[in-house]
Every structure is written in C-alpha cells, then in structure tokens.
Amino acid sequence: GQSLEQPSEVTAVEGAIVQINCTYQTSGFYGLSWYQQHDGGAPTFLSYNGLDGLEETGRFSSFLSRSDSYGYLLLQELQMKDSASYFCAANNTNAGKSTFGDGTTLTVKP
C-alpha cells in the first residue's frame, strides 16, 4: 500500500517563506507531485519531482529525496491568494495511479 504524511495546517504571514513537508511510504514510486486547491475549487497542478533535487517554478519550488522518502514544497514571497490546501501525491509505478496525502491547509495572514 501507499501512505503520505503532511502537516494538516500551516500559518504564515504575507511576504514570508513557508515549507510544507511530505513523507511517503509506497510499494512503488515514480515521483512526487504537488497540487493546490482553493476552497470550493478543483485541484491544480503545481510541481513534479521525478529525480532527487530541487525544481523551481516561479515563487514555488519543490524538493525530493528518494533515499529519505521525503519531499517538500517551498512557497516564497507569500501572498494572500496562496491561502489554500496543498496536496502531495505519489506517482505509482503502476502506470498512472497517484496516491494523495490528506492535504495541508495554508493560511496566509496580513
């Protein structure tokens, strides 16, 4: 089976940097994806790590360490609109299946 652990809630102030961690236990693992979901909205793709290391996409970066079964999403220069839920998802070697974590609710305060 597969399971992913991430903090349930994180709070930060505008302009700050926040890191959302994700640890996983999977029977097969291809890579780690991150999705953002605003209240009442659909999840939208943010980032993917297939290899160890850091991937940077604008204000968002994501990191993966396969040896530690660990990844994180880094959000810089936080804005109020970044308040949302963030999900890590493990891509399975079983061609296409993704297992999602329970999500981290990020609250950005002024």
Add this chain to the structure above:
Amino acid sequence: GAGVSQSPSNKVTEKGKDVELRCDPISGHTALYWYRQSLGQGLEFLIYFQGNSAPDKSGLPSDRFSAERTGGSVSTLTIQRTQQEDSAVYLCASSSETGTYNEQFFGPGTRLTVL
C-alpha cells in the same frame, strides 16, 4: 481549449437510488481518473482508465460502484443503491501521459448528497 467538464455539478438523491456521474476529459487525453473527496479531506483514488480499459480498480469502495469509459473519451461513474456515506465531491481528472510524469487536469467535481 476546453478543460475537463463534469455533470451534474450537484446531485441530491435519496438513499437507495442509483446515480450516474459524467466526466468529459480534455480532448486527446488518454488517461482518466476518478477520485472522491469528503469535506476537508484528501483525494481518495477510485479508478483509473488508460483508453477504455481500467488497469486499476483498486480504489472502488464496494461493488455498488462501477465505471466505464467509451471511445477513449467520456466516462461515467455509477453508484448503485446509494448510501449516506457516499456523500462527497466526486472529482474527475485526465492526463496525456502516464508512468513517469502525469500532470492531472481536474474537473470542477460533482457534489453528491445522499439524503
């Protein structure tokens, strides 16, 4: 181009009735996924299609749940004899690649309420 669409957006039904939820993926996307999300929870994987076949049905909660996909496009998720615990948002996603990298594009979901 058009994104993933789902219908209906909301469905209220009585316990014991059958419901059908529809998903129209992005044109050309070969992979299609169904998830269930209860209020404040994560996404629970239900089933995955590659073309018209379903290599992974491991997430279907019971034999009351079934899904099909025709013409490599539209998919329907059917829930028979609905129960109150089936109440959730049912999300559909599609992607153009599988295996190493599959950015999934999600539809707006169908909110199912079983009374």
